[in-house]
Amino acid sequence: MSAYLVSEATGWDLVPPTVLRDGPFGTGMCQLWVDVDDTVDLQDLAHSDHPDIQRMCVLDAVINNADRKGGHLLPTPEGRVYGVDHGVCFSADDKLRTLLWQWRGLPLTPEAVEVLQKLQADLYGDLGAALSGHLTRREVRRTGQRVEQLLLTGLHPMPSEDWPAIPWPPF
Numbered sequence: 001m002s003a004y005l006v007s008e009a010t011g012w013d014l015v016p017p018t019v020l021r022d023g024p025f026g027t028g029m030c031q032l033w034v035d036v037d038d039t040v041d042l043q044d045l046a047h048s049d050h051p052d053i054q055r056m057c058v059l060d061a062v063i064n065n066a067d068r069k070g071g072h073l074l075p076t077p078e079g080r081v082y083g084v085d086h087g088v089c090f091s092a093d094d095k096l097r098t099l100l101w102q103w104r105g106l107p108l109t110p111e112a113v114e115v116l117q118k119l120q121a122d123l124y125g126d127l128g129a130a131l132s133g134h135l136t137r138r139e140v141r142r143t144g145q146r147v148e149q150l151l152l153t154g155l156h157p158m159p160s161e162d163w164p165a166i167p168w169p170p171f
């Protein structure tokens with residue numbers, strides 16, 4: 001749910017529409033099923049310079065995604081890419097673990113910088129309030145700090161040497 005809220009705040013539409021629903025085991029998130037173009041090679045896509053993939057790198061850095069595998073990329077027949085399975089995100093500790101390292105250490109796009117500035121403001125307002133319904137105060141605060149860090153460096157993050165930076169299995 002929180003990953004969807006951040007995706008919506010970016011305006012990048014990277015996470016399929018997600019809502020909370022009542023169910024037999026209580027409240028849970030329910031996500032729109034995205035029909036994929038299964039002729040797309042996920043390995044090629046994950047290593048490509050598709051703009052949605054570059055945007056997803058920024059989203060993952062913000063949400064601290066510890067599980068961006070190839071199978072969590074959904075290419076649509078229209079040429080868009082959605083991301084799913086954000087079950088291991090928003091840890092207060094840095095845990096970015098992803099297949100998408102092709103922009104590591106490279107400058108963020110001007111578009112990404114603009115979006116991060118907007119996110120920073122939103123985290124003090126509606127977005128921060130909405131996230132507080134799903135995350136701890138510390139997790140929300142750390143999200144703001146990750147946005148700030150990205151804006152300070154102006155760079156895509158580098159893989160850490162302190163934890164496995166690539167998910168296993170990768171697909």
Ligand SMILES: Nc1ncnc2c1ncn2[C@@H]1O[C@H](COP(=O)(O)OP(=O)(O)O)[C@@H](O)[C@H]1O
Binds near residue numbers: 035072
């Ligand atoms: N919203 C969605 N639309 C289409 N396919 C999806 C969607 N969510 C998940 N999937 C497919 O189902 C697979 C398993 O879902 P996922 O959320 O990764 O479950 P798990 O937490 O068990 O790994 C994904 O890798 C993807 O192929």
Ligand SMILES: [Mg+2]
Binds near residue numbers: 072085
């Ligand atoms: Mg999964």
